[in-house]
Amino acid sequence: MAIIKLSASERRRLSVFITCLVLALVAWVFATLSGKYNFTVKQTLVFKNAPQRRAFKALQPDTVEATMQGTGWEMVFSRMSMTNRPLTIDLHTLEHSNFIALNTQVAQINRKLDLDHKIIAFDPDTLYFDFTNRMVKKIRVEPVLKLQYQPQYANSDKIVVNPAYVTVNGPGNVIEKITSWKTDTLKMDHVNDHIKTTLPLQRAKEGNISVYPKTVRLFVPVEEFTEKTLKIPVRLINNPHYKNVKYFPQQITITFTTPLSHYTEVDEDFFEATADFSLWQQGYSVLPVNIIRMPAYCRIVKMQPRNVDFLVGK
Structure with missing residues (x-):
């Protein structure tokens, strides 16, 4: 590749030319942008x-x-x-x-x-x-929660939102279709204690809808859970025509989780188990056991047995 060699004076003249060109360009930009x-x-x-x-x-x-x-x-x-x-x-x-x-x-x-x-x-x-037409309506607040609990911890009772309802004001044809109003999302990890906080409500997507109040107070009861085992009786239901029915076992064993604060008070009277005899006429040879009543804060872990056998006498 050919290399152009310039003398010292030529390099000075080239440097002056480039400097003047840059200054002229800068001046042109300033003059243009000043208009x-x-x-x-x-x-x-x-x-x-x-x-x-x-x-x-x-x-x-x-x-x-x-x-x-x-x-x-x-x-x-x-x-x-x-x-x-x-x-x-x-x-x-x-x-x-x-x-x-x-x-x-x-x-x-x-x-x-x-x-x-x-x-x-x-x-x-x-x-x-x-x-x-403008419409005013009381609408239930729906909390949006994304909670990750520590092992053995969980929500132990009803979540309380205060106020439970907000007043929504806007076009009647829009308001009448709204059944609940969501809060902003509450996201927490490693939860191991009660949650008390204030949550803003989600903003209305339409500019012609107003919501009051703008925030709600939230209480999420959280407790440590442990397992407990009980024997509970099974009650036979839907037996209108056959009085002489023997079923066994008449008790089942359930293992469930319960908050520590309720551990001592929860007994067999808190639960009700049934077996539906009408299923026999549908071809069932054993009757599934269903827990139809239990505390809301309890969760069934295991149930033994899950079915009962039966004999129908003449």
Whole structure:
């Protein structure tokens, strides 16, 4: 490869040329970015002062293209300066109108944003709304839990949510379909004690629905569990026509887990086991045993035997 050899004076002249070229380029960039330009930025809308006597639903997405006027520098950095800064739209005129003209709120929005560059127009420039009857309804709170317990620990009683119901306000055709309102997800690992916390409710997906209150208090009772074994009697049911039926065994042995706090009090009276004799007419040669009553905090680990034999006398 040929190598161009330059003298010291030629290298100095080349260095001066490159420096001048870079300075000229920088000056051109500064001059260009210092000019005024119109540029567009996609903006998310949030609403305030919603009408109290009318339920509404926006007929377009909650984003618009905002046309802004500013220098080239402001255009370059506009995405960063507008990040996570939704535009607040005032809906008070919906009390007597079915649309909002965004361009009538430009001055108000610019004052709140307090930016060097200003919004001059929106696309679309008008928001249209569909109105229905407003409905207020009490809705059950559904806690969303992802709990991992330490070995031998578990939920030991009913989970308490306070308040158990929230008030939801919005369009009747939407509210009437809602049967519960979920909380944000509570995720915890290695749980070995009671949980007392405050959980926010999930935000409404529609801007025309309000929920009160916004948070609930949650109590999850957690205890250490241990195993216990009892003998309980089996009761024969559905024997309307055959009085002389012998079945055996008449007791079964169950092994179950129970919280330590209930260990001494739980006895055979807390459980009820049955065998359904009507299954004989369906061809069963033995009758399965079912536990039809037991404390909610207990969990069956083992049951022996799981079936009873029977003899039908004439």
